Amino acid sequence: MFPNTKVRMGESYSPLYFLAALGAGGLTVTFFMWLLHWVPHPGRPVPIFGDIVAAFTLGSLPMQVAIAVAWLGIAFFAIMHVRLLLWNISELLRFRTTAAYAALRNSNDETQLLAAPLTVAMSVNVAFILGLVFVPGLWSVVEYLFPLALVAFLAVGVWALAIMRDFWGRILATGGFDCSRNNSFGQLIPAFALSMVGVGLAAPAAMSTQAWIAGVSYIASSFFIVAALIVAAVKLVLGLRAMMENGANPQSAPSLWIIVPIMTVIGIALMRQDHALHAHFAAEGGAAELFSQQTWWLALQVAFALWGLVVLRRFNYFGRFVTGGERSPGAYALVCPGVALAVMVQFFVNKGLVGVGLVDKFGIAFWVVTFVALALQAVTIWLVVTLNRKHFARATEGRVAAAE
Template sequence: MLIRNLNAAYNPLFFLAALGAGGLAVSFFIYPMFLVSHPDTPIPTFNHLWPILAGPVSWQSVLLGLDLLAVLFFAYLHFRLLFWNIREYRLFRQTPAYDKLRDSNAEISLMAIPLTLAMSINTMFVLGGLFVPNLWSVVEYLFPLALTGFLAIGVYALKILTTYFARTLTNGNVDFSANNSLAPMIAIFALAMISVGLAAPAAMSGNRAMITIGLLASLFFLTIAALLAIIKLVHGFQAMMAKGINEPASPSLWLIIPILTLMGITWIRLSHGLQHGFDVPIDHTGLLMLGAVILSAQILFGLIGHAVMNRLGYFTHYSKGEKGNAGTFSLICPGVAFFVFGMFFIHVGLVQNGLIEHSSWAHYLVMIPFVLVQAKTIEVMLRIKRNILHAEPAMQASPAQG
């Protein structure tokens, strides 16, 4: 049973628990995306999967069945945690702690809300594609709804962000040397999530107007995310180098991993949109190079973040111990993102350029490191959910600072 009525002890970063569960649901969608043939649609649908499930029992049908069960489980967990968060957040808004948060640098933690809501749309899209027969026959009617949903979330995110900047830029009092982490990257994470969602209709629609709207809207949020990421990385690392990282916020070093994944997938989707809508050929070699650059940066930040958190004892005291708090759930997204982009790199970069053959031993071999990261992420997700949300934890201050 999830803890209830946290009131002033609630933190908006608890939305990251729902985000992580939704991300895991989407990560299991990636297997049929790249391993099940779907030549007539951009993504695998129920119509592609049902013949495998209803046919003779084989290792493929068994693994596909288990994969779909995993999608359902984590999708259920996502919506359960989402509704729990909405309820607790409404109670939190009635406390003085909410007003204090809105007048502090921790106000940026509210960006976890639009971030999670954008993941909810992605999760619903995955569920519809995998479990609703003949969905693709009406998908052109669904794309405007998805586009409207992501734009509404984008407006909500911009409202939070502009309010934050209006207060801090007029009042000042933002001490970067005291906010020694990359925790405010949660805002860039949210913008990148909205951007990748808006890029989906651009990549998959057959309507040129829909492609254009999705492409331009996606580029709008992608541009903002990229500009703010540069600013925050410079200030964040300067503060951390000067004073050392804020221990509870040390997982923020890994936030660049999901941000890079979302930006990379956005660019891949926009490339497909340009091909479908404007007859611009896809440069698969260029996507290979882009994927290699992004994956290299993710590995670098992964190694640095792991070394720092290991030195601070974060895994012992927060991930496994009694100090776990809302910000601890930020450990989930980097693992999900590294797996997802790894699969994109393998299939968009290596397979489509003919460097490895699909379904060969080399194909499955290069997938192993990413599958292991996914498995470890699931173990961490279930453990910290049990430790933090199923018992009265010692609630600590939010690591999200501006």
């Protein structure tokens, strides 16, 4: 199931292959959702190694099975994430010496480079999850780690802004943006990257007991969330206009779903910020407000997912680029919405429906809705395995087409 990272793509490499690593990291998060919502962790916002071991030792057989599967899933997809991240870094360094890279830096596709900081931001999240799940005693020093996490995410954020500076500086100073080739939502990758940095910066706000750390976390994450929303709003309108005029780009059609993971990431960031306001700054908040917020976010995601599905089916995208013979690195953009919806449904059930008393924790209704998240997770795992076989088999070496 592991991808063959000995593949060398040369000039046919695309920065969109970072989305393969991003998807594996996202699946790591989906398995952590099991532990976050099912394992008791009193007095802490997240479960740690001791909580998980206690639940496994004292819990029922179904709980033990769930924890074992979550452990294996986290470890497996974290390893896959790291392997694909290192492969992408290596391929990108080679790609930077080619004429294809110079052409990319002077085209609409320059924004694809934002897939790199987007994925590295996910790597920081994956590292934190691995620490919580597998490192005993980590929570005793976690307050020292939060400032380091802020620095790490800020560094990734500065990297992302530097790439955006080059793109926007070139376009706004000299022009050259091809609106006719903007017929997708691929230009929203920068918004996705900024929102991923924002949700990472918001984590200390939700977990730290130090008001100053929570305050810095809140302020820094707010900047990147606002920046992401601005970029998303502008590029959403421009992309939709180009699609209505020229039709959507078949290879970039999965980008129509990119708004789904952006909404999940921003939604989680806002939940973290709300917790900080309530815990440190005496702001009012409750289960009803959280339920309302999650319902609106989930409704928007489903609406965009259905809209994008219409276009993908028109192009027979799945039959061509997933199970068929055509290859496009943009197909990995399909993984992010599956991860995002699985995560958001888990929050909706456990923090929303259970929080306001609409369903009982671990009751029948609870598992009926949770099954939706588990089904999405399973389909996304199948998608990752299928795409890895298609793109990372030795037969694909040097023959992968660029996405756009």
